Amino acid sequence: MTKREFKEYLEKNILILDGATGTELQKRGMPRGVCPEKWVIDNKEVIIDIQRGYKESGSKAVYACTFGCNSIKLAEFGLEDQLVEMNKELVRISREAVGDDVWVIGDLSPTGAQIYPLSNYHFEDIVNAYKPQVKALVEAGVDLFVIETMMNINEARAALIAVKETCDLPVMVSMTYEKSGYTLNGTDPVTALITLQNLGADAVGCNCSTGPNDMIDIVKAMKPYAKVPLIVKPNAGLPKYENGETVFDMDEDEFSHYGTLLAEAGANIIGGCCGTTKTFISKLKDKVKDIDIRMWTDRQGSILTSERKSVTIGGNNPTIIVGERINPTGKKKLQEHLRNKNMDYVVSLAHEQIEKGARVLDVNVGMNGIDEVDIMKQAIEQLSTFVKVPLCIDSSNIDAIEAGLRIYPGRALVNSISLEQHKIDKLLPIAKKYGAMFILLPLSDKGLPKSIDEKHEIINTVYSHARELGYQKEDIIVDGLVTTIASNSKAAALTLETIEWCSREFGTGTIVGLSNISFGLPERKLINTAFLAMGIGKGLTMAIANPSDELLMNIMRASDVLAMRDKDSLTYIESFSKQEKKTKSKEIAGVDTNEEIDIKQAI
Amino acid sequence: MTKREFKEYLEKNILILDGATGTELQKRGMPRGVCPEKWVIDNKEVIIDIQRGYKESGSKAVYACTFGCNSIKLAEFGLEDQLVEMNKELVRISREAVGDDVWVIGDLSPTGAQIYPLSNYHFEDIVNAYKPQVKALVEAGVDLFVIETMMNINEARAALIAVKETCDLPVMVSMTYEKSGYTLNGTDPVTALITLQNLGADAVGCNCSTGPNDMIDIVKAMKPYAKVPLIVKPNAGLPKYENGETVFDMDEDEFSHYGTLLAEAGANIIGGCCGTTKTFISKLKDKVKDIDIRMWTDRQGSILTSERKSVTIGGNNPTIIVGERINPTGKKKLQEHLRNKNMDYVVSLAHEQIEKGARVLDVNVGMNGIDEVDIMKQAIEQLSTFVKVPLCIDSSNIDAIEAGLRIYPGRALVNSISLEQHKIDKLLPIAKKYGAMFILLPLSDKGLPKSIDEKHEIINTVYSHARELGYQKEDIIVDGLVTTIASNSKAAALTLETIEWCSREFGTGTIVGLSNISFGLPERKLINTAFLAMGIGKGLTMAIANPSDELLMNIMRASDVLAMRDKDSLTYIESFSKQEKKTKSKEIAGVDTNEEIDIKQAI
């Protein structure tokens, strides 16, 4: 099936998946402790019966029983050398069960491994654990893929990259959220959605862990941001331990009732996970058949993510300070630590900046005498694990940017893409491949623009290249190209013009490298601070700056009040009190925004 | 002659005046120490001979010999009871000398008195010293007036008011400048021009004290701002004491050579003062007859004046902080001093604010239990004498504003005129009569505007009323109508919209009462400061604020650098050094502006 066919089906239908496999296998005698996939192959009539039941109940697609057939998981049972065989056989069995009218979905699930620095498996090891499985499944003729029951967003990314680098089949990604609304690793649904849909997932959603009632808030939280269909596969309520066995507390009627609510909330692909059976599916199918399909959106907004946080740029959201301190230019101490590969110091620089109010961190490790690609990878590994805010990957070395983007467990910002040939030809497709937003630097192979018109033209040209790759304006942040006012009295006016033009006409966010403006003048912080306030007045959305500058941060918060970027002046007022800056409820959605896209409040 | 006829003549001709009277009378035997006017009446053949000579040399107008015929001056000779008689006789003699083809000009000159608080003569006493003279001259049939050889701008204003309140004849005002470029009282030519042409002078210029060469710079300095014809009447160079008598060092040829340079620089009315004779006039007339007339301008710019300083608003000029501290609202100490009529405290508040960077001072003395009209008059008397910067006269009491405007020796700013009936009907004509600029407050009898369009409509309506009286947009400063952001999150946006609209579309300067924005929020100075920077980014030209707020002033100066309002960042940089803030050469023109309208540089 092509991605296009998949999408067209979902424009017209709610896709009904199958119900539980694991709990059905256990009911039918699969013992604990065995390799489930091996047992299924050895007892294939069991899975054939289960999947035929789902087909008869109305499932349009079944998950091939390849859940644990990646190389790391199979190695636990000493079966890794049978990986190709097993995957192919499991697809063949499913096909035998459901025939050609029902889609057989290649199922990728957790390897069970953590990723470096939390284990010795590096990101690429995880990609490589999935790649042979993906290849075997493609060769066996699956119609599409699902990456499911994921708790680690970066493992989901690794699996997604493995699929994308192997074939063009549609691929759905389904995370598992606790009652808290977060995955075990601390990722919230909107953050996962933004990360995955930009990385190329054709559907995103959630499965297992909770019942359908708990998933309604998750679907509602994701829907406004979803550029892809949403998938849900809830358990039959919550598990109870009764008379020595695990049972689930929801019956078919209650389950299917919530199924309609899920569809109404925006789910496009629905099935059942643990505890559900073919009667759950048939009742579900019956209930949702008359519900109007809720389409996905064209616009997700300008959103960056880390593993555990989304940050929305623009609109009525607060101005974003991108912490500038992880940059060795002119900093001896940082240079020495980078040379010694001491990432603790880099992480401490990150924490300091976040404490002072940076909401994104620029990461630049470019200096002489180091392997920048390697050091960038190490820095991103450490920062993305131990730091909550999104990162801006900043280098003149395209390989270093790619290395960082590949392993970064969120949606990064690339700094920067200009109208220079190698940036357009090489860096732009890389940024797009990894779903990153990018900073558009308005200069070309000919250098700085000579006029405002040339500047606008460069911006438009870079945008048209980006659009060909599928980028939208909301994915782009235009750099205001700040030069020093000490050598050109029009420097501020030229940048402010660009900010205003992007804000009012062109329709993108903007960023400035703030301190460039004051180079060569005394009391630079005053000039920087005044420039930031003026910029915010013109619609500036981000600034690369040092958040340790208290005056700057105070005036930024005051400017946000004036520019309607701080509802009820809460952030401003709280910055002067000792209260906790964020309320618990605001944290849940993980999205750092004034609009309440909190999954609790979205009900 | 009507003002219109006067203007029409000058659109087609350079008006040639007469030469010296005083030095000619002395040559013909007038002794020292006598009352010259009395001696002339007693020896009328002498003046008839002199003035016939000028007529024959080509003078189109002669000054009646009424120079010292005001009541104060005549009282020095015990002749004040002959004032009417003498003025009428002197006009009659001049008419006998020159006939009807040559204009006889009623000549008003200094009373010799200083004005309160530098003497016991109050401003109104000076007006009353001139009024009987003006009345007698009008009755005697003068064609127009000249107020000449003035060293005190407020005495010139008193004479001008006396003429304007008595008749509609054209009136020229001619100040006397030292070599330094200032009058003895410290007024510069541009400041005098702005003050006098707005108060209703039909021509402005200079006479006596220096030769024509020294007047070229003065004419060049005034010309770009002159909405009226310029008059010059230089001495025959500089006086020398030779063989027991005073002689002048320039001959007819040199004098007439400079005469052509004066005409080329923009003089429209030329004659001679001390030391010149009828041959000077005939050579002058011959030399200037082929010179193209240099017309006056339609636009003087937005300029306020004090006795000794002009402040230009808008363009690339620095943002102007209007010091807000002379306002008793909520200030117990100031209330007590005002109640005790202790103006020293008011003056000290003024000096403090100027030292901190205020470039205009708001003066509001409105409080319970005082005679506001009287206290306003006292405050303006003291402040305008002892303080260098222009004043903004601020009251809800129209009589208090009028009392202040009448005695204020410059061009004040009126705070404020709204679309309320009594403001339009009563206050607007008063402001116009005294040549003041005014703050247009966009509210009406119906209260605050309900929408942006209504706000724009109110502004347009007030402007149309003002235009009927002869006001132009450059004479108006629109108030951004700041409300508190604590009760309306759009408060800043609404004000910034008005600032931008006035700056880009409507074409006036703008002012805000800065601190209103932050009422009810903590750390108000941060909000005020951010708002000022944003406002400057949108084109804000003035803010009423407390200049003791160092952060505010620092960010304002930084914003001025960014907004191209501080050439080469000089003011900014100097604010951090101990250097003198102004260079000597910049001081000469008195106009506080980045454009170099310095009379030395205008050469």
Ligand SMILES: [Zn+2]
């Ligand atoms: Zn499950």
Ligand SMILES: [Zn+2]
């Ligand atoms: Zn003279």
Ligand SMILES: [Zn+2]
């Ligand atoms: Zn409008």
